[in-house]
Amino acid sequence: MSTTTFDIASAPAKNMDQARALGRRRKMVDRLVRWACTVCTVVGLVFLASILFTLILRGISSLDLTTLVRDFEPTTYGDDTLPRGGLRHAIVGSLIQTVIGTAVGTPIGLLVGTYLAEYSRGSRLGDAVRFVSDVLLSAPSILIGLFIYQLVVLPMGGFSGFAGSLALAIIVIPVVVRTTEDMLQLIPNTLREAVVALGAPKWKMVVMVTWRAAVSGIVTGVLLAFARITGETAPLLLTSFGNNVNSWDLGRSMASLPISIYQQANSGFPDLIGIAWAGALLVTLGVLSINVVARVLLRKRK
Template sequence: MMGLSLAAALFGILWLVAILATLVIKGFSGLSLAVFTENTPPPGSAGGLLNAIVGSLIMTAIGVVAGTPIGILAGTYMAEYGRHGRLAQVVRFINDILLSAPSIVIGLFVYELIVIRMGHFSGVAGAVALAVLVIPVVVRTTEDMLNLVPNQLREAASALGLPRAVVIQRIAYRAARAGMITGVLLAIARVSGETAPLLFTALNNQFWSTDLNAPMASLPVVIFQFALSPYSDWQALAWTGALLITFAVLTLSITARVLSARSLR
């Protein structure tokens, strides 16, 4: 059984290495300064991914800024106030559903909620879709990290006469800070590569635009569209964009694991 387990692990790692090697070889071949300084080009022209990179950064930043406080507050309530209450159980159940729900469902929800009522695609709708994806990740990690804080710390602070809100802010949050930051980084890593929600909300924009009330370019959508095109120059940019996203997510994941290990210690 140990031999079969080792063989299965090696078989999976082999394909992972093959995928990453192909991505690195084809991605690095198209990497240049123009990728970061020029907008997405029409077929047959030189260009880069500047507008797509900036659009992704804008929508991801807004989504994280909007979703993180909601996730932290919900996780704090479930861990500190209503740990065994019925409302906390309902919220926890809904949060688990959101964690496992396909992102395209979130895109359709925001499409019905915002895009149809606005009458057009927009960066705001894309940011809202990403915020909805951020919330359940932050809720889960916040609750888990606060539950790991020993109750003796809370009891000692309460014995000194500190109100419960102050105990949570200055004791529980400080003890769980590394783990909570890890949750935010994991949420960023998840939403940074999402394509389906943005197809239904922000759509795409071939030109430079920072107008949140208009369609906005994003790196995952550009990769999706360029990879399906018959043009070799677009396909090369798609490989380069995939390489950028992969290394960004890898960096965030490694940082999150380092912070998580430090928190456990």
């Protein structure tokens, strides 16, 4: 009898000891994971800061008005009397191709994302389209360049700015699709039901209500897609190829900042390498600015 009483009385004490031990172990694991996350974050920030510092240190000395307003010139190393070249041809070519690529890819991505969010819920076709879009989103960009090379460059008989713009448009499409679908899914169904209850057709509900409610998020996705294609090099090497003159002709090879940076960085001449660093800084600042604007718009949307 006394033994049974002792076991019953000691059971709560044992449970409390086990609970305390479990709590200490959980707290220890939580601290370890927190410290590991903090260390990894600091390491990532250090690498990012070192990249930005190196770009600013190497590129700021060559980033001046001459770099922005003059086209490529042969190296002037050792002769300061000759005019120094710049990156105007590459800046103009990049702007043309990225703007056209964004203009072509954005409507397609917007309509596909709207279809996935509004019309294909639970359908096999919608699941297949979503899967293909996700695969395309993670596909290496050089594969897209190779695809356009076989589809456009070879039949046209040469590299062209049109082919480069088309390759960039394909990169834009899945980014806009994913952003549009996610933003439209955040719109409450009660809003859709209210519009339909008033007798409006579904297409008008999408255009006049859901698109307007998600416009800032959709614009954010477009800006992120534009920022991504700004620094693409691999697909342009196989499509527009690049040149050293300022050209507005989409039927010929066209310069771009990433390709010019690649070419001049491998030239071996200090002045051309300095211009390449300036171009890299210019691309980085442009992409960083676009991402900051996109994040601000997304924060306002939230």
